[in-house]
Amino acid sequence: MYSERFTKLTPYVPGEQPQDRSYIKLNTNENPYAPAPGVAEVLQAYDAETLRRYPDPNAEALCHLIADTHGLKREQVMVGNGSDEILSFVFFAFFDSARGPLLFPEHTYSFYPVYCDYYNIAYKKVPLNEDYSINIDGYVREKSCGLIIPNPNAPTGILLSLDSVTSLMERWPEDRVVVVDEAYVDFGGESAVSLIDRFPNLLVVRTFSKSYSLAGSRLGWAMGHADLIQALYAVKDSFNSYPVDTVTQKVGMAAMADRAWFDQTRGRVMVERERVSKALTALGWRVLPSAANFVFAGAPALDGKAVYEGLKAKGVLVRFFNKEGLTPFVRITIGTAEENTALLEAVASL
Amino acid sequence: MYSERFTKLTPYVPGEQPQDRSYIKLNTNENPYAPAPGVAEVLQAYDAETLRRYPDPNAEALCHLIADTHGLKREQVMVGNGSDEILSFVFFAFFDSARGPLLFPEHTYSFYPVYCDYYNIAYKKVPLNEDYSINIDGYVREKSCGLIIPNPNAPTGILLSLDSVTSLMERWPEDRVVVVDEAYVDFGGESAVSLIDRFPNLLVVRTFSKSYSLAGSRLGWAMGHADLIQALYAVKDSFNSYPVDTVTQKVGMAAMADRAWFDQTRGRVMVERERVSKALTALGWRVLPSAANFVFAGAPALDGKAVYEGLKAKGVLVRFFNKEGLTPFVRITIGTAEENTALLEAVASL
Numbered sequence: 001m002y003s004e005r006f007t008k009l010t011p012y013v014p015g016e017q018p019q020d021r022s023y024i025k026l027n028t029n030e031n032p033y034a035p036a037p038g039v040a041e042v043l044q045a046y047d048a049e050t051l052r053r054y055p056d057p058n059a060e061a062l063c064h065l066i067a068d069t070h071g072l073k074r075e076q077v078m079v080g081n082g083s084d085e086i087l088s089f090v091f092f093a094f095f096d097s098a099r100g101p102l103l104f105p106e107h108t109y110s111f112y113p114v115y116c117d118y119y120n121i122a123y124k125k126v127p128l129n130e131d132y133s134i135n136i137d138g139y140v141r142e143k144s145c146g147l148i149i150p151n152p153n154a155p156t157g158i159l160l161s162l163d164s165v166t167s168l169m170e171r172w173p174e175d176r177v178v179v180v181d182e183a184y185v186d187f188g189g190e191s192a193v194s195l196i197d198r199f200p201n202l203l204v205v206r207t208f209s210k211s212y213s214l215a216g217s218r219l220g221w222a223m224g225h226a227d228l229i230q231a232l233y234a235v236k237d238s239f240n241s242y243p244v245d246t247v248t249q250k251v252g253m254a255a256m257a258d259r260a261w262f263d264q265t266r267g268r269v270m271v272e273r274e275r276v277s278k279a280l281t282a283l284g285w286r287v288l289p290s291a292a293n294f295v296f297a298g299a300p301a302l303d304g305k306a307v308y309e310g311l312k313a314k315g316v317l318v319r320f321f322n323k324e325g326l327t328p329f330v331r332i333t334i335g336t337a338e339e340n341t342a343l344l345e346a347v348a349s350l
Numbered sequence: 351m352y353s354e355r356f357t358k359l360t361p362y363v364p365g366e367q368p369q370d371r372s373y374i375k376l377n378t379n380e381n382p383y384a385p386a387p388g389v390a391e392v393l394q395a396y397d398a399e400t401l402r403r404y405p406d407p408n409a410e411a412l413c414h415l416i417a418d419t420h421g422l423k424r425e426q427v428m429v430g431n432g433s434d435e436i437l438s439f440v441f442f443a444f445f446d447s448a449r450g451p452l453l454f455p456e457h458t459y460s461f462y463p464v465y466c467d468y469y470n471i472a473y474k475k476v477p478l479n480e481d482y483s484i485n486i487d488g489y490v491r492e493k494s495c496g497l498i499i500p501n502p503n504a505p506t507g508i509l510l511s512l513d514s515v516t517s518l519m520e521r522w523p524e525d526r527v528v529v530v531d532e533a534y535v536d537f538g539g540e541s542a543v544s545l546i547d548r549f550p551n552l553l554v555v556r557t558f559s560k561s562y563s564l565a566g567s568r569l570g571w572a573m574g575h576a577d578l579i580q581a582l583y584a585v586k587d588s589f590n591s592y593p594v595d596t597v598t599q600k601v602g603m604a605a606m607a608d609r610a611w612f613d614q615t616r617g618r619v620m621v622e623r624e625r626v627s628k629a630l631t632a633l634g635w636r637v638l639p640s641a642a643n644f645v646f647a648g649a650p651a652l653d654g655k656a657v658y659e660g661l662k663a664k665g666v667l668v669r670f671f672n673k674e675g676l677t678p679f680v681r682i683t684i685g686t687a688e689e690n691t692a693l694l695e696a697v698a699s700l
Contacts, residue, residue, distance in 0.1 A: 001525050001551065002581060003446035003495075005469070011587030014407055031402045040398035043597070048390035051566035051601070052381045054559070057364055081431050081568075084590040092468075096353035118442075118588045119355070145353075175351050201351065209404070216401035216596035218431075231352060237361030238468045240434040246566035247393070247597050251401070 005120065012114045015319050024342055026333040027317040029154075029184075029294050031213040033268070033336070036261040038254035039214070046247065055246040058233070062249045065256055066221055070193050075226040078233060079252070081243040083183060083207035083220025084111060089235040090148075090203060090222065091115040094177040097122040099145040105134055107326055109154050109181065121145070132156045132288055132296075136164055140171045147172070150181040152189050155321060155331040157290030162190040169199045177228065179203045184292035186211035186266050187273070193223055200225040210293055211266050212255040219244065219252045269293050273334045279344050286328075298328035302350065314346040355470065362464045365669050374692055376683040377667040379504075379534075379644050381563040383618070383686070386611040388604035389564070396597065405596040408583070412599045415606055416571055420543050425576040428583060429602070431593040433533060433557035433570025434461060439585040440498075440553060440572065441465040444527040447472040449495040455484055457676055459504050459531065471495070482506045482638055482646075486514055490521045497522070500531040502539050505671060505681040507640030512540040519549045527578065529553045534642035536561035536616050537623070543573055550575040560643055561616050562605040569594065569602045619643050623684045629694050636678075648678035652700065664696040 015028040034040075063077045070077075080086040095102045101122040104112050116123045126138040133156075139147055152159045165180060172178055180192045182204055193204050203224035209215035222232055236243060255262075277287045277295055284300040299307050304320035307330045311318055318330045334340065365378040384390075413427045420427075430436040445452045451472040454462045466473045476488040483506075489497055502509045515530065522528055530542045532554055543554050553574035559565035572582055586593060605612075627637045627645055634650040649657050654670035657680045661668055668680045684690065 001444065001527060001577075003442065003444055004448055005446060006443045006581060006585070009584050009588045011584050012591055013587070014404070014591045017404060017406060019406075025403075028404055030404065033402065034399035035401050039401065040396075043393050043396040043398055046390075046393040048393055049384035051385050051389065052383065052563040053375075054364070054367060054378055054380065054565040055568070056367060056369075081595075082590055082592060084592070088589050092353065093356045094351065094353055096355060098354055114588050177351060213402040215404040218405070218592055218595040227351075231356060234359050234361050235356070237363070238359045238464050239438050240432055240568075241362055241364045242432060242434070242568055245431075245568040245595065245598055247601075248595055251597075 008117055008120070010114060010117055012111045016317060018317070022315065024316045024335065024339050026335050026339065026343060027319040029210060029292070029333045030215050031210060031265065031269070031293065032334070032339060033213055033265040035213040036255050036258035038258050039251050042250045042254045043247070051246060055242050055244060055249060057242050059244050059249045062253050065253050069256055070223060072193070072196065072223060073226070076196065076229055077221060077223055078229050078236070079219065079221045079244055080236065082209065082218040083181070083205050085243060086205055086220045086222050086232070087111065087181065088115055088118070089232050089239070090179055090205065091119050091121060093231045093235050095119070095121045095146045097145065099176070100143040101145065103139050103142055103144045103147045105149060105153060107132070107156065107323070109150050112148060133158050134160050136168045139168065144176065146177045146179070148179040148181060150183060151192070152184045152291040154184065154292065155294070155319070155326070156288050156296050157184070157292040157294055158288055159189050159291035162192065162194070165192045166195060169195060169202060172201070174201055177201050177203055179205060181205045183207045183210055187293045188270055188291035196224055200227065203228050208252050208255060211262065213265065214251065214255055217248045217251050219248050269334050272337060272340050276332070276334060276340050276344065280347065283347060294331050294333045296329050296331050299350065303327050304330045307350065310350045311343070311346050314349070316343050316346045358467055358470070360464060360467055362461045366667060368667070372665060374666045374685065374689050376685050376689065376693060377669040379560060379642070379683045380565050381560060381615065381619070381643065382684070382689060383563055383615040385563040386605050386608035388608050389601050392600045392604045393597070401596060405592050405594060405599060407592045409594050409599045412603050415603050419606055420573060422543070422546065422573060423576070426546065426579055427571060427573055428579050428586070429569065429571045429594055430586065432559065432568040433531070433555050435593060436555055436570045436572050436582070437461065437531065438465055438468070439582050439589070440529055440555065441469050441471060443581045443585050445469070445471045445496045447495065449526070450493040451495065453489050453492055453494045453497045455499060455503060457482070457506065457673070459500050462498060483508050484510050486518045489518065494526065496527045496529070498529040498531060500533060501542070502534045502641040504534065504642065505644070505669070505676070505679070506638050506646050507534070507642040507644055508638055509539050509641035512542065512544070515542045516545060519545060519552060522551070524551055527551050527553055529555060531555045533557045533560055537643045538620055538641035546574055550577065553578050558602050558605060561612065563615065564601065564605055567598045567601050569598050619684050622687060622690050626682070626684060626690050626694065630697065633697060644681050644683045646679050646681050649700065653677050654680045657700065660700045661693070661696050664699070666693050666696045
């Protein structure tokens with residue numbers, strides 16, 4: 001009944017999404033603040049009749065806004081149904097085992113090996129440094145068909161400096177694509193988008209899910225050389241011509257247009273992240289230095305699973321990872337000030 | 351720079367979507383009527399703050415409503431980002447060349463060979479009968495990994511009776527999946543959904559784009575045995591865990607819940623289809639018998655391309671197909687009564 005390729009799948013398992021709203025939900029790196037007020041206005045004023053028409057298949061207006069916002073040309077931008085879909089198209093277009101395995105960090109976004117299984121791409125995990133940071137040299141010396149790194153990395157939250165990314169690109173073969181997955185970059189990282197004109201093999205992937213508070217809308221984008229973007233369009237048009245619905249195109253534009261809201265909300269998240277990090281450290285926890293909207297932290301006497309269970313019993317959801325090297329830690333999303341205070345109280349009473 | 355598989359793509363080309371709204375747009379089989387009034391209400395009353403959360407990854411509420419509407423169990427239903435995405439998952443899960451080529455009609459939805467290229471699936475086109483109807487016997491005698499047919503077929507609009515589909519299923523190997531793509535079935539066809547409990551290898555695919563007037567929302571679904579649906583979920587979770595955004599889940603529910611609106615609008619389309627068919631016939635055209643929201647018709651002295659160009663010059667967009675066997679025809683979407691009258695006037699003056 002099933003295809004051969006189907007039998008090789010190991011699906012991704014997303015974080016819990018309990019329908020029980022009584023939990024303080026700090027487990028899936030969602031933004032604690034609402035999207036920009038313009039999003040509500042778009043929905044309220046929406047002309048539902050227009051939904052009978054197909055969307056603009058290439059979301060021209062949205063892509064122009066993204067390009068303008070990042071100082072790029074229109075043809076250097078493409079959008080998709082969440083950065084997950086963009087990443088899937090990227091894996092299809094640029095990575096195959098004939099030229100060597102795909103490289104990514106040993107501990108990173110766990111969807112990467114899933115895409116590899118989906119498209120039958122061999123991969124090789126490159127160990128992190130002892131402090132859990134990404135080891136650039138480890139990638140440069142491997143033969144590969146390409147490389148993908150999140151920056152900041154997940155679930156560690158640790159940032160790679162723009163200088164390090166530049167140094168990587170300078171030492172990387174010109175005919176192999178490097179993807180920098182910047183889902184969390186707006187919470188304190190420096191984007192590699194400034195390197196795009198210099199490195200035609202660099203692709204930067206972003207999402208509206210985190211810093212724009214639109215996880216529910218499923219919207220992500222890619223930025224890179226026009227040739228790479230054109231390839232992604234060809235993949236899109238071989239999979240689903242209209243991946244982004246009409247409402248989401250307008251919602252995304254409203255969110256990106258409001259720079260003040262964006263800066264205010266991400267600013268609050270960063271302030272709270274420092275407060276949570278300090279408070280956990282004061283309680284004896286090991287807290288990795290985070291540039292994301294979460295912290296990766298280990299309690300002094302309990303492993304991650306025990307912390308997860310203890311906090312869940314107190315009404316706070318966090319995420320633990322049942323993987324060698326990560327078991328001492330939990331990943332805690334930064335919530336509102338009230339949520340973070342409740343978290344810290346729950347932690348103190350563990 | 352590119353993967354080997356990328357070099358094999360031949361992307362799908364969707365119909366024109368001109369931003370110039372002055373055209374009477376009868377080229378992409380969109381519904382001429384607005385979606386149910388409940389859709390506008392959902393958007394207007396939408397709590398934008400909820401968009402900061404990820405959607406329900408499996409759209410439970412929507413799937414329950416679809417199951418209830420079709421007399422199925424929840425586990426026999428799955429939704430996706432348009433039926434195009436659902437179809438892509440279906441091709442991944444069930445078809446591979448190791449067991450023979452995939453079969454589909456010679457003239458049919460032109461995305462099918464594109465999916466085959468995407469997943470490297472060999473395919474074989476089975477000729478239509480002389481009257482352009484689907485020839486069941488032609489499929490049964492071929493060795494294959496599976497079969498996909500739209501019912502009604504596109505671009506012909508011709509329906510296969512439920513008896514014919516049943517007869518096909520009775521003669522089809524139990525370990526090969528048959529997909530009936532019912533994008534247009536609500537405009538006069540009999541659904542194969544009633545056969546699902548009898549044939550565990552039957553999968554029925556539907557869309558909100560046509561009869562529910564939600565092409566702009568990108569929403570489709572599959573119905574079949576729980577085992578087939580479970581396989582599609584595994585594929586979904588290996589590609590994009592959250593393919594359907596929160597707004598679209600609610601919009602789809604509002605559309606499906608309003609049975610009166612659904613029956614009224616599709617009823618009007620069917621009445622107009624008969625009027626357009628008769629009028630074209632009276633003008634000497636050959637009109638294939640349609641059970642869809644379009645007609646496939648050929649002018650007495652002009653080929654399809656000439657008709658397309660002549661009508662476009664008069665402000666009416668239709669679609670022609672530059673493929674052997676289809677060049678005499680154009681595909682004309684059924685619009686509002688006013689649009690159809692304008693079409694017929696333009697046709698008369700060609």
